[in-house]
Amino acid sequence: MAIQVFGDSISGNCLKVKWVCDVLNIPCRWEEVDILNGESRVPAFLAMNPAGQVPVVILEDGRALAQSNAIAMYLAEGSRLIPADRYGRAKVSEWLFWEQYRHEPYIAVARFQVVYQHRTFAELEPKLVERGHAALSRLEAATGESAFLVGEALSLADIALVAYTRMAGQGGFDLNAYPAVRSWIGRVEGELRLDPLV
Amino acid sequence: MAIQVFGDSISGNCLKVKWVCDVLNIPCRWEEVDILNGESRVPAFLAMNPAGQVPVVILEDGRALAQSNAIAMYLAEGSRLIPADRYGRAKVSEWLFWEQYRHEPYIAVARFQVVYQHRTFAELEPKLVERGHAALSRLEAATGESAFLVGEALSLADIALVAYTRMAGQGGFDLNAYPAVRSWIGRVEGELRLDPLV
Numbered sequence: 001m002a003i004q005v006f007g008d009s010i011s012g013n014c015l016k017v018k019w020v021c022d023v024l025n026i027p028c029r030w031e032e033v034d035i036l037n038g039e040s041r042v043p044a045f046l047a048m049n050p051a052g053q054v055p056v057v058i059l060e061d062g063r064a065l066a067q068s069n070a071i072a073m074y075l076a077e078g079s080r081l082i083p084a085d086r087y088g089r090a091k092v093s094e095w096l097f098w099e100q101y102r103h104e105p106y107i108a109v110a111r112f113q114v115v116y117q118h119r120t121f122a123e124l125e126p127k128l129v130e131r132g133h134a135a136l137s138r139l140e141a142a143t144g145e146s147a148f149l150v151g152e153a154l155s156l157a158d159i160a161l162v163a164y165t166r167m168a169g170q171g172g173f174d175l176n177a178y179p180a181v182r183s184w185i186g187r188v189e190g191e192l193r194l195d196p197l198v
Numbered sequence: 199m200a201i202q203v204f205g206d207s208i209s210g211n212c213l214k215v216k217w218v219c220d221v222l223n224i225p226c227r228w229e230e231v232d233i234l235n236g237e238s239r240v241p242a243f244l245a246m247n248p249a250g251q252v253p254v255v256i257l258e259d260g261r262a263l264a265q266s267n268a269i270a271m272y273l274a275e276g277s278r279l280i281p282a283d284r285y286g287r288a289k290v291s292e293w294l295f296w297e298q299y300r301h302e303p304y305i306a307v308a309r310f311q312v313v314y315q316h317r318t319f320a321e322l323e324p325k326l327v328e329r330g331h332a333a334l335s336r337l338e339a340a341t342g343e344s345a346f347l348v349g350e351a352l353s354l355a356d357i358a359l360v361a362y363t364r365m366a367g368q369g370g371f372d373l374n375a376y377p378a379v380r381s382w383i384g385r386v387e388g389e390l391r392l393d394p395l396v
Contacts, residue, residue: 050295051334065288067295071348074288086275087261093268098249101298103266 002027006048007055008035010116012108012163014055015067019159019192020075028057036116069096069160081156082163091150095157103139105130111171117130132171136178139165143184154191162188166197203286204246205253206233208314210306210361211266212253212310217357217390218273226255234314267294270354279354289348293355301337304330307368308360321368330369334376337363352389360386364395 005028006020007014021028033039033054049056049066057065057075065071073096076082083089091156106128113119113128119143121129142149149157166185169175175182175198182198189196203219203226205212219226231237231252232337238252247254247264255263255273263269271294281287304326311317311326319327337359340347347355364383367373373380373396380396387394 051300059285063285065285065292067292067299069293070288070295073291074284077284077287086272087257087263089275090263090268091273094263094265095201096297097265097268097298100295101303102249105299105303141248176386 001060002029002059003060004031005055006031008031008033010054010169011054016068016160016163017055017057017071020072020162023081023192024076025077026075072156072160075146082154088150092155092157095149096160098188099160104164106135109166109168111164114171120188132173136181137169137171139181140178142183144180147187151191155187158188169198199258200227202227202229202256203253204229204231206231209233209252210365214266214358214361215253215255215269218279219271220284221279221390223276223295224273267298267358270358274354281353285347290353292356293347294358297358301333302362304333305366305369309365314371330371334366334371334379337379338376342378345385352386356386367396391395
């Protein structure tokens with residue numbers, strides 16, 4: 001029996017989970033949840049995740065797990081996506097927590113407001129834009145130093161970070177200003193066998 | 199040789215790391231960083247953590263690690279603070295990611311604005327207050343169900359979540375409206391041998 005992934009295809013957070021399953025050949029059944037239509041706020045969904053957020057995974061035994069990066073860590077445990085050494089593992093979690101705190105709230109939110117709430121880039125809150133650029137600048141420095149975020153091989157850190165970084169242009173951020181990030185996106189898309197988005 | 203924890207004593211994120219060291223008897227040397235005085239933005243600090251955030255830990259071999267919850271996970275690996283079963287471990291990470299995404303940006307930020315930027319609770323952004331209450335409500339439901347967040351024993355989830363929850367009153371949130379949360383705070387403070395804050 002496959003795990004069930006309740007996710008919205010427009011959400012980078014949900015795509016992370018899909019990609020981990022794809023890369024590791026973990027059988028999963030995708031259940032589309034239309035967040036724009038409020039489907040993550042109905043009682044049946046809230047019973048799975050009281051936080052009302054996608055993605056949620058229902059495991060083989062029926063138990064639920066939420067938070068994209070926690071799900072991804074669970075699925076990737078013991079795989080090549082998590083470094084074998086303790087420090088490497090810790091660096092992967094450092095990137096995952098940084099992503100949810102300093103990257104997603106700006107890069108993903110800007111893209112959501114532009115694409116789905118039809119604001120222009122100029123209408124975005126200046127702090128959102130400033131912090132989005134700060135996140136991209138930090139990634140530019142990191143991706144200029146090594147092929148992938150934690151060493152020279154693809155890890156969960158790259159999957160979690162690429163999800164919304166490759167969509168940053170949709171939110172109005174010009175990725176041409178971040179050439180190392182662009183190259184890294186290409187490398188990660190190659191590993192994930194994704195068509196280039198930018 | 200002990201690890202060095204670069205942290206600000208006013209920061210719940212930094213205290214998490216201190217408490218994990220205390221509970222697990224991990225030798226650590228605390229290096230005070232005055233964030234209000236800009237000490238986390240100077241070049242020497244940014245060399246340790248380009249994100250410019252406390253806490254940062256310098257391990258015995260000189261390597262740096264950032265993000266409070268990633269540091270806490272690293273230090274607690276293999277200890278009684280991380281459940282032995284895979285699902286329990288995943289629930290702990292679920293809470294840790296939720297804390298940084300749905301709890302800290304509201305509960306900790308409200309407290310920071312009230313205590314250190316001298317705003318009144320009434321002056322806080324309504325969305326901040328609304329989301330802070332949403333976070334506390336979710337904790338109220340969870341702490342009403344079991345003694346600790348993941349099962350019946352203290353885990354890293356309790357340490358990460360209690361850090362700013364016990365300070366919520368400083369930001370103007372009335373914890374009397376959340377009796378299960380209050381009882382849980384008392385239990386966790388007891389385990390950590392902390393003096394009650396509320």
